[in-house]
Amino acid sequence: MKEALLLQVETYVVDLLNKQLAATNYYHNAIHTRRVVANIEELASLEACTEQETMALKLAAWFHDVGYIYTDQGHEEESVTIAISFLKQQEVPEDLLSLVEQLILATKSEFKPKHKLEAIIKDADCGHIASENFIEISGNLMKEINAKNHKHISEIEWLQQNLVFLKNHSFYSNSAKQLWQPKKEINQLEVQKKIDKLLAKEKKKDKSSRFGRGIETMFRVQLKNHIELSAIADTKANILLSVNAIIISVALSNLIPKLDSPSNLFLVYPTLILMLFSVASVVLSVLSTRPKISNVAITKEMIKEKKTNILFFGNFQKMSLQDFEWGIDYLMENEETLYNSLTKDLYYLGLVLNRKYKLLRITYTVFMFGIIISAAAFIYSYYVYFSV
The missing domain is CATH 1.20.1270 (Substrate Binding Domain Of Dnak; Chain:A; Domain 2)
Structure with missing residues (x-):
């Protein structure tokens, strides 16, 4: 029953995102959603979550960004509305609906988790910072921001912002700290190297500019x-x-x-x-x-x-x-x-x-x-x- 529900949710969410999501969503899209769901599965297993807790986390992960089809600011509330509407049609219990709503709202950037499940979904949403493809994934986010805000953040400016974020960021769940913190630190070093390389290149360009x-x-x-x-x-x-x-x-x-x-x-x-x-x-x-x-x-x-x-x-x-x-x-x-x-x-x-x-x-x-x-x-x- 639960597997069938998850399959229905996956089909619905992916179809919704692929058809109605703006073309400028280079980062917040179906690929990101699938990545968060995969992170949830990994962390929920390591944190010994119950079947009910894992189900709530997966449902929240699938729906947490669907609100982007309507708005960027406050998309979490829109995501809750879409999730509750769909899940009610599937006769999901009220207690589970309440937990899913709570977990979707926990993905807000300024939100501080109060318990294990909120910590897990927060870590899963930022799990890309421990990915081997972090710089490429982060580049998609920069591309999305530039396209939506009609401005141009240079590569070096974006990398510097990423470096500050990585230095200030902390995982909340114990499993993420043990599993992903070392990978995050490696990515932090890679970002620093890339910044140094770009700065050296710019310095070299400035020096060579006098040679016309x-x-x-x-x-x-x-x-x-x-x-x-x-x-x-x-x-x-x-x-x-x-x-x-x-x-x-x-x-x-x-x-x-x-x-x-x-x-x-x-x-x-x-x-x-x-x-x-x-x-x-x-x-x-x-x-x-x-x-x-x-x-x-x-x-x-x-x-x-x-x-x-x-x-x-x-x-x-x-x-x-x-x-x-x-x-x-x-x-x-x-x-x-x-x-x-x-x-x-x-x-x-x-x-x-x-x-x-x-x-x-x-x-x-x-x-x-x-x-x-x-x-x-x-x-x-x-x-x-x-x-x-």
Whole structure:
């Protein structure tokens, strides 16, 4: 008889909620009602409730939120009206009807339970706070509040409200305290972790907000310009290398073999001067293009403290693949460190360019004066030799 009544109640309540409940009831719906009934069954068994008490608790659980089809504020009274009307038709005894009414009204948020049954239904109604899906279930409640109140509670604001609720909440029944309190504390820690993560994300977003497209364009253009300037310097150095190599080659093949003749002795000094300046130009050209690789072993601490730039191969060439992958991931997760590395890259490229162009300037000067002095030496030697 009692099982048949519960089946009739379940069918009636679920049908009522599915057909008449507002679409914005993302939390207070048939799913929540079924969850509360399941919690009632668990707690009633642990609290050794009588058959009559368990029946009253289950009936109250099924009907406790049906009033939402009419109103949100004071829905408990509406729920009582619907429950009593239906249960009277099923010829439920008056004493049971009175207890069901009492238990439905006990689900009010501000109500303090006075006996075991009220404590059980209060705990069952809040049993989701000990659920493994607490954050998801709580998210549905936030969605419902936002939809009904036409306002927007942010995720972090909602989680902070949940954290306060979890800290201040206490279960009333001994069984709920023993069974659900540890799970509730785990959820409290998870909420705190999620808040910390969102706050860190917002902080990171605030820090990175100053890095806009204009900043990225500046880095891109400047790095490109520096690389092009470096390529120009290398091209100039290669031209000097080629010219002086040709001069040395011609001197070695044509001039020097003729110097052993007494008639060509006047060409010895001009040839030596030409060779000396050409060799000096070659050496300076090689120095300007000679690469320099760092021998410093990069550590994770150096990356975190922004003391190095692993975007340059000369710095990370001694790192293991695992450490290098960690470093790149760290840069992608920390935008400020990434831009700091790009700044270092730009700075050290500038230092390299400064060295290259200084050496190139010296090389061109040496080459220019070498050609002038060599030519003057040849002219002077011919003049002295033929004037004698």
